[in-house]
Amino acid sequence: MKGSKKHIALAIASFFLLTLVLTGCATSNVPTDIASGKTMKVAFPWSPASLDPHGSNSWEVMRSGTGETLVRLNDQLEPIRWLAKEWKQEDETSWVFKLEEQVNFHNGNAMDANSVKESLLRSLEKNQKANDLLQIEEIEVLTANELKIVTKKPNSALIAHLADPSTIIVDVTTIEDKNTYPASTGAFKIKQFNKDESLLVERNEDYWGEQALLSEVKINYIADGNTRLLALQSGEVDAATDIPIDNISILEKDEKIEVLTAPSLRTHMLLFNMNSPLFEVVNHRKVIDRVIPRGEIVSKVMMGHGTVANSPFSDILPFGKVERNEEKQSIEQLMTQGGWQKNSIGIWEKQGKPFEVTMLSFPQRPELSVMAEIIQGRLVNEGIKVNIRQVENIDDALEKEDWDLSMYSMLTAHTGDPQYFLNVFYRSDSQANVSHYVSNSLDSTVNQLNETTEITSRNQLAVQAQETINADLPQSFIVHPKTVFGVRKEVQGFIPDPIEYYYIHSQIDVHE
Amino acid sequence: MIRFCCERIFQLIVVMFCVSTFTFILLRLSPGDPASILLSMNDVPASEEALTNLRIELGLTESLWSQYVQWLIDVFTGQWGTSYVSKEPVIDELLRRLPATLELATAGLLVMVSITFIMGIGTAIFSNGYLDRLGQFMALLGSSIPSFWLAFILIYIFSVQYGWLPPMGRSNWKNLVLPAVTLGVGMGTVYARVLRANMIELMNQNFVKAAKARGLSKSRILVFQVLKHAFLPIVTMLGTSFAFMLGGSIIIESIFAWPGLGKYIIDAISLRDYPVIQGYVIFASFLFVSIHILVDIIYVLLDPRLRVS
Numbered sequence A: 001m002k003g004s005k006k007h008i009a010l011a012i013a014s015f016f017l018l019t020l021v022l023t024g025c026a027t028s029n030v031p032t033d034i035a036s037g038k039t040m041k042v043a044f045p046w047s048p049a050s051l052d053p054h055g056s057n058s059w060e061v062m063r064s065g066t067g068e069t070l071v072r073l074n075d076q077l078e079p080i081r082w083l084a085k086e087w088k089q090e091d092e093t094s095w096v097f098k099l100e101e102q103v104n105f106h107n108g109n110a111m112d113a114n115s116v117k118e119s120l121l122r123s124l125e126k127n128q129k130a131n132d133l134l135q136i137e138e139i140e141v142l143t144a145n146e147l148k149i150v151t152k153k154p155n156s157a158l159i160a161h162l163a164d165p166s167t168i169i170v171d172v173t174t175i176e177d178k179n180t181y182p183a184s185t186g187a188f189k190i191k192q193f194n195k196d197e198s199l200l201v202e203r204n205e206d207y208w209g210e211q212a213l214l215s216e217v218k219i220n221y222i223a224d225g226n227t228r229l230l231a232l233q234s235g236e237v238d239a240a241t242d243i244p245i246d247n248i249s250i251l252e253k254d255e256k257i258e259v260l261t262a263p264s265l266r267t268h269m270l271l272f273n274m275n276s277p278l279f280e281v282v283n284h285r286k287v288i289d290r291v292i293p294r295g296e297i298v299s300k301v302m303m304g305h306g307t308v309a310n311s312p313f314s315d316i317l318p319f320g321k322v323e324r325n326e327e328k329q330s331i332e333q334l335m336t337q338g339g340w341q342k343n344s345i346g347i348w349e350k351q352g353k354p355f356e357v358t359m360l361s362f363p364q365r366p367e368l369s370v371m372a373e374i375i376q377g378r379l380v381n382e383g384i385k386v387n388i389r390q391v392e393n394i395d396d397a398l399e400k401e402d403w404d405l406s407m408y409s410m411l412t413a414h415t416g417d418p419q420y421f422l423n424v425f426y427r428s429d430s431q432a433n434v435s436h437y438v439s440n441s442l443d444s445t446v447n448q449l450n451e452t453t454e455i456t457s458r459n460q461l462a463v464q465a466q467e468t469i470n471a472d473l474p475q476s477f478i479v480h481p482k483t484v485f486g487v488r489k490e491v492q493g494f495i496p497d498p499i500e501y502y503y504i505h506s507q508i509d510v511h512e
Numbered sequence B: 001m002i003r004f005c006c007e008r009i010f011q012l013i014v015v016m017f018c019v020s021t022f023t024f025i026l027l028r029l030s031p032g033d034p035a036s037i038l039l040s041m042n043d044v045p046a047s048e049e050a051l052t053n054l055r056i057e058l059g060l061t062e063s064l065w066s067q068y069v070q071w072l073i074d075v076f077t078g079q080w081g082t083s084y085v086s087k088e089p090v091i092d093e094l095l096r097r098l099p100a101t102l103e104l105a106t107a108g109l110l111v112m113v114s115i116t117f118i119m120g121i122g123t124a125i126f127s128n129g130y131l132d133r134l135g136q137f138m139a140l141l142g143s144s145i146p147s148f149w150l151a152f153i154l155i156y157i158f159s160v161q162y163g164w165l166p167p168m169g170r171s172n173w174k175n176l177v178l179p180a181v182t183l184g185v186g187m188g189t190v191y192a193r194v195l196r197a198n199m200i201e202l203m204n205q206n207f208v209k210a211a212k213a214r215g216l217s218k219s220r221i222l223v224f225q226v227l228k229h230a231f232l233p234i235v236t237m238l239g240t241s242f243a244f245m246l247g248g249s250i251i252i253e254s255i256f257a258w259p260g261l262g263k264y265i266i267d268a269i270s271l272r273d274y275p276v277i278q279g280y281v282i283f284a285s286f287l288f289v290s291i292h293i294l295v296d297i298i299y300v301l302l303d304p305r306l307r308v309s
Helices: A002-025 A058-063 A113-126 A128-134 A225-234 A245-252 A282-291 A294-301 A331-337 A366-381 A394-400 A419-426 A440-451 A455-472 B002-029 B034-039 B048-058 B064-076 B090-125 B130-144 B147-161 B174-203 B206-213 B218-230 B232-246 B250-255 B261-270 B274-302 B304-308
Strands: A039-044 A071-073 A079-081 A084-089 A094-099 A136-143 A146-151 A188-194 A198-203 A216-221 A257-263 A266-272 A306-308 A348-350 A356-361 A385-390 A405-411 A475-488
Touching (some): A039 A225, A079 A084, A113 A128, A113 A146, A128 B048, A225 A245, A225 B147, A245 A257, A245 A475, A266 A282, A266 A366, A282 A366, A282 A475, A356 A394, A366 A385, A366 A405, A366 A475, A394 B034, A419 A455, B002 B274, B090 B174, B130 B174, B147 B174, B174 B218, B218 B232, B232 B274, B250 B261, B261 B274
Parallel strands (some): A039 A216, A356 A385, A356 A405
Antiparallel strands (some): A071 A079, A084 A094, A094 A146, A188 A198, A198 A216, A257 A475, A266 A405
């Protein structure tokens, strides 16, 4: 009996060992060998579906440090030279650009006015957003390093919009070639791309600017925020972006890791449906706006990693410093002016109908749902019933469902310029005007902005537009969240940039 | 046997056709405009012109019927449509991710089978002893611990605390260990209890008593008489679990940043990449039905009584 048990135990142990060996053998070795030299490993949340710099994943391509545009944004979010060393506006619609000389693409081909033209034309052909931003009528090659761009109508934001990643300059002959990666001009070039997994970029030895200090950067795509945090803690990656706010306290206790934050150009807001019978009345919008505890939301929901929003644009922008109109009348005064009275249970009602609203929220940004609940609680205390409805696709729900209020989040000035957002989100005839806000005065200000080139005047017009928005209150702006990064202390030169695609640059380094 | 296989293959074709058509209709009825989702991927609003142009480019302005016919043509021409996001043939996108999912499913199955065998046989032999109680506790734990929680605990212990195993990715064999264990532990401990119960029941059967009377050793009886019969119900369970794992373990792949089908399909659903979702449904239904056919065949091979019936 004892002997047979021993045999069974031995058989089980052997089976277990065999299984372990087989489990190990089942894995293939994905060839991601990292060459000798200094390598930095970074974790980003979103993996590009393709490396086409003019496709829908242009941001991710730009983030890899491989792509460059004619213009870039400095730390003041102003457009400065990059592949274009200077430019001059000839008339309302024509601009002449002088390109940097001695610039080669990653495949060794020289970048000149012709290749830049081809690249921009492809961008316009493949990316409708590039069309909307640039509004280009014609591109003319003047000399080997000079280019003339003519816009369909006056587009004063052209220079800032040329910093958009959809306009990355690339040797177009390499994009459709299945045997190679797109050849751009950045400090790093693509070495290996494993879809959904990682992107390995290596130093571009032929770079026209300052040579990269690192020999390679490996970008790991980790969608789950907790896994990004654990990968950083385990040393598997040297830096991670978009750390979930509730994990910051864990990282702060870790001596090997530094927590960095950058103000973002994003705005979390509460939309009013101005087609809803309740919110076509400005006083009702003012009541809701007054109740929102912005300071509490910043400190408790955002854990201090955000700033109170007074307007659609972040206050780090030169045109973002706008005061919010503090309503002087009390909630009671605002409500009673409209004929509302509190009933026996403290709810405002008119002609027997309670003040009851539907608020939409969505799960993709969990902090917005928490904010919705806080606002709901405050409104209930003030006698307004709020029914929160979670929807999977917020844009679809805003278009097709009945709603009064909705949580929303937008990147409002991704090129450091207000023109695109004001045109698309606020113009009375725009379909993306989700609040159904109609204002002739704002339309006229935006038209003026479109035609004004002088920066100070443009900023003034943007402020004027925001003042109109704040007076009419189609939305209540709540918070400008900060982006949180976790960086291991060995990393030098990591700049928490408000622009989400300049994280990897040539002067970033890792000290062993 | 040939007739049996032909019948099952016919069933496979019918099931795949019905499931894919049903999915096509459901997707079109479900909320979400792919053009609007694609254009606002970075939370920058899109213009009406951009939306209209993209809808035309993706064929979304065509009638439902012509979209369906176009999709059927795509399926039969072998490309299964083109992904809205990557602009590449769906079949290529699915096949590119299949090896990762196959690796994970196979490793997960091996862990699951190992646990089932080791714990099932061990606890059956030492029933009501300490090992049996431990097995009972493990089964309770395995079935009640959510897999995402187990995944994070394993990463914390083996990656953050000890640094033995990587927390994510698919660079070498070490990357496979944690996701495979997470995948296999939960079901393995439960199946072990099923195997134990079957074995204990069979050990009291007359044919086992007769074998003992003939002087066969206990290990021989266990392996060649009891285990063979006790394993039959487990085959179905393992088959179903394997099919699920081959379809992509969505949570595990997301947590461990494993570039397989599960993670891919979740992204495709959130971006309303219709051709990818439809292609995946055909692929998953093919897997499920094929594995069930395989299980039926194994059943027939293992149990001669079924061959007669």
